[in-house]
Amino acid sequence: MTAAEGAAESDTGHRFTRNGQDTPMRVLAVDGDPALGHLLIFGDPDDNCLVRIHSRCLYGEALDSQDCDCGPELRKSLDLIQAEGSGILVYLEQEGRGAGLIAKALGYREAERSGADTFTAYTTLGYPADGRSYASAARSLAALGLGKVRLLTNNPEKVQALVDVDLDVTPEPLYTSPLSARAAAYLDAKRRHRGHWIPADDDPAAAHRRLPLPG
Template identity: 55%
Template sequence: MKELQATAHSLFRNGRELRVRVTEVRDETGIGHMLIFGEPVDGCLVRIHSRCLYGDVLASQDCDCGPELALAMDLIQQEGGQGVLFYLEQEGRGEGLEVKAMGLHIGEETGVDTFDAYRALGHPDDRRTYDHAAFALAALGLRSVRLMTNNPDKVAAVERAGLAVTAVPLVTEPQNERAAQYMEAKAKRRTTYPGHAGIGAGSTPAN
């Protein structure tokens, strides 16, 4: 695609060069960007990641977002720099940074987890969608991918776009007690893959 080639450039990570191209993904369900590393082929690694300012940028130790993104990029680099990363503007499970902060405030004041905090604010557990990313992925001409996720909703979205999907769980360790509680809440509230390791093994369900 000509518009993709116009964005091609190098970046260095962990002392190694990565070739990357970038394009916006947008439809009525959401917006974000697709970063294409190298020349992805069938069976390549793919990460669909929702923006988390605290975890991704501020290096907060209270969630697993930053470590999961870093691990996904490590795995892409280990495979010769071939893969795809979606970075979606879906902060706070699709509710935005301000609602996320309000939920965290309620959690600190009352001790409830983020799911109950969102409900107390009148918001659903999770408003995120992944179809815009999935159809952009399909437009690359791929027929199969290895999707780095523990979230069945992401797998379902990519399968709806017509691709065969192999889930690759991202296993990280909680960085502190608050992160452990956050990850435990997700494990209790959401469905993970059959046979996927539990929280005690350092897994991070539903991201």
């Protein structure tokens, strides 16, 4: 990071308005590298604040795709953070589960052709089923001086990344209703392939159980 970039980053504090509510916000680069993503720090968060680690999804966030849960998860996370008046969104530049937008489109195409889920489609095409990493996000959170956080997630890999940098983590489920049958199938695939804490249709009570910490 150049000196000019560092100075600009230190002066990013401004008012953020959403749903008619104003919240102070500042922006930092993840691990000092904007190419990795950014930390959006709302209010004045301290220990045990809400944190969401979120990977970019152009389809679900900007194009309102109904084929995944990315848009609803992001919006719900922001709702919860704004309701508390403070919290942190770590927004990672990891489109297409880390493989990029072209790979994502190819994965959808292969899934439609074969009838497989997109995790299987990725591996068929030679991509990792999920190539994302949360280590840089974890280091950035630790660098803020936090000792413990409440992590909005269904993904055990995100929890483990924070535990690895000695953060005390309380995982909080982030369930959203599927927007379509295709989105429901994607949630099921995340549960089966990646071990996400998403309740099966025949186990709705799972949404209210305490999530396990990495052992």
